[in-house]
Amino acid sequence: MGAFLDKPKTEKHTAHGGGNGLRYGLSSMQGWRVEMEDAHTAVVGLPGGLDDWSFFAVYDGHAGSRVANYCSQHLLEHITGSDGFRGEDGGPERAPGQEPPVETVKSGIRAGFLKIDDHMRSFSDLRNGLDRSGSTAVAVLLSPEHLYFINCGDSRAVLCRHGQVRLSTQDHKPCDPREKERIQNAGGSVMIQRVNGSLAVSRALGDYDYKCVDGKGPTEQLVSPEPEVFEIGRAPEDEFVVLACDGIWDVMSNEELCEYIRSRLEVWDDLERVCNSVVDTCLHKGSRDNMSVVLVCLPNCPKVTEEAVKKEAELDKYLESRVEEIMETTGEEGLPDLAHIMRTLSTENIPNLPPGGGLASKMVVTSMTHGSRTARPPTTNKNVPQIHTQASGRSPRSAGNKVF
Structure with missing residues (x-):
């Protein structure tokens, strides 16, 4: 469930960068939670000769930050290091510069998730139950020709194309019929919309207390580490991709967030400032969770007017x-x-x-x-954040994994 502070911590972690024809900004805030459990990854130019590929991800940890932090540093290497991702599994040889087949990349992404989940199980604190943390993961992998949307849990990614929500990932919740069937087949139950009445997500990395059913494979457990991967070809009309944890989506729908970001991009060229504004707005809309957002702007994103x-x-x-x-x-x-x-x-x-x-x-x-009119602080919202212009330190849900 998580405990809350008397007032929110509004200091932000921000960053920005660019390359490969894109720009990105990010912002995260602890908010009302007693601990910051979110993490993120932003890499432009991947190792192993994939200089024109990029990878962005948000990790929403629960019961601790160990799994989220480790995944933010190592998930990408598990994905790109898999034989399936590189097509080194006996498939046809590719010409220099030729992208791997879509299904090969998708298979490599899934393999990377399963591999890192199995690897972390060997950590003594996770294995012995001293640390029971887990984490969702939502990511986008951009190649010159494709966008690969990757989701495991209830964080979410959305693609804005030509001013409209074109694609969004699907939240993995225990009440979803597919997820509920797997949970029940593994001997579990769904109560108060949670796995065994406790965990609010049905897919996650870590959470090994829910992955110990004998006779069941890793993707058949109460909580599965398997991501859903959806590919869509890049188009000139693509404007931006936004990745965020549920602390954002709790108070803004897909359409609301995309409309808000589009309006801010017409006013500010600073992507950190745009992301800071998203986080501040969600705080004032009532979000009580950690909040993290990564904004990836493509060449056709709105410009300042x-x-x-x-x-x-x-x-x-x-x-x-x-x-x-x-x-x-x-x-x-x-x-x-x-x-x-x-x-x-x-x-x-x-x-x-x-x-x-x-x-x-x-x-x-x-x-x-x-x-400016009084030295007396307001009686509520005593920790109103200021706008950050430079780097420093559940609502309506749209259909998931769907092309609109």
Whole structure:
């Protein structure tokens, strides 16, 4: 279930980079959780001569961060090091520069997941139950011709193409009929939407307490380490891929997040700032979990426009003005706290709020305006984060693994 803090930790880990015709940014925040259990991977240019391939992943740990952290450092090498991935399993010889067949890559990805899961089982603390951690994993592997979406658990990846959600991965939940059948066949049960009434995901790396049923293979256990892999050919209309843990998806749907990111890309060229804004917005939308997001922008991603920047400035100015008015009309009741200001603004029809983000994405603007008028801290939301412009330190679900 996880325990919570009295107030959220809003410091962020951010990074950015680029190459192979793409740019990426990422941001993660501990939030209300007592421990940060998320991890990520971002690699542009893979080893072994795959210079024009890239790999990005988000890992959402539970019951500890050991498995998530280890996978963030070593899952890629287990995938690319498998004979199946490189096509060194007796298949036809390829010409220089020719990509491996799609099914070969998909087979190698699956093999890499099973291999790292089996490898971690040998760690003494995991084997002896001293560490019972596990982790979801969601990733995208980009070759010059294909996008491979990889998912094990309930983190999620979404492809935005031509302004629309084109593909999303499927969440692996115990109540899913396929997952429930495997769990029951392994002698388990699904109670309160959890494996044996405890674990909220039906596929994960680690979690060896759920992988000890005699006579069952690794993909037949209560919790399976096998990922689902979906391939789609790259297209000129591809705009971006977003990977995120369920701390993001808990409060934003696929469409909402893509709309919000598209609107931010028209205002800011800094991908770290875009990702920071996603995390801040989800915090103010009510997410209580760790939050991590990786944004991979392809050549056709939205660009900053003068019109969008102008509208954003006008919106910020309008919000600042309205906050001043609300504070001035409070009268003898004294200066209102931030919660009162936000409740008042939420009843108004404010034009040009960012789609998908709404007023929650403007908490920083309103809190800064409020703070400039009084030294008294607001009575709620006492740890409102500021916008980071440079590197520093369950909602509606769309159909998964589906092309729209």
